[in-house]
Amino acid sequence: MKIAFDKVGATPKPFILTQDAVHFEGSLAKTGSHQIVLEGKLHGSMTLECDRCGSAYDQALEESLMLQISDRVVQDKEDLDIIEFLDGMIDLMYVLQSETNAFAGDYHFCPTCAASDETLEIEF
Numbered sequence: 875m876k877i878a879f880d881k882v883g884a885t886p887k888p889f890i891l892t893q894d895a896v897h898f899e900g901s902l903a904k905t906g907s908h909q910i911v912l913e914g915k916l917h918g919s920m921t922l923e924c925d926r927c928g929s930a931y932d933q934a935l936e937e938s939l940m941l942q943i944s945d946r947v948v949q950d951k952e953d954l955d956i957i958e959f960l961d962g963m964i965d966l967m968y969v970l971q972s973e974t975n976a977f978a979g980d981y982h983f984c985p986t987c988a989a990s991d992e993t994l995e996i997e998f
């Protein structure tokens with residue numbers, strides 16, 4: 875799902891998209907000539923692999939998100955999450971995928987491991 879940068883105005887433009895079991899909904903609003911703010915949330919569930927025992931499990935997802943989007947290269951990225959779409963097209967699926975990838979890249983345990991004693995040793 876792509877939205878042209880120029881089509882977004884100061885009035886928040888709502889969007890919703892779904893990938894697998896993850897729903898991504900929110901709005902886009904222009905806050906400057908080269909700046910759009912995305913406010914939204916991710917909810918649903920995704921399949922993750924436990925970093926301890928390696929088993930796959932479903933993780934419920936509930937994440938609020940606030941990003942700045944620009945159609946030009948941003949020099950000062952200190953204070954905010956900024957995504958650049960230099961071709962002027964905001965690719966919301968790309969945003970969704972990078973967020974879920976970041977989430978999957980975190981260190982996480984399955985419910986069984988999370989509930990077990992920290993000092994438990996894995997037997998092979």
Ligand SMILES: [Zn+2]
Pocket residue numbers: 924925926927928929983984985986987988
């Ligand atoms: Zn586990």
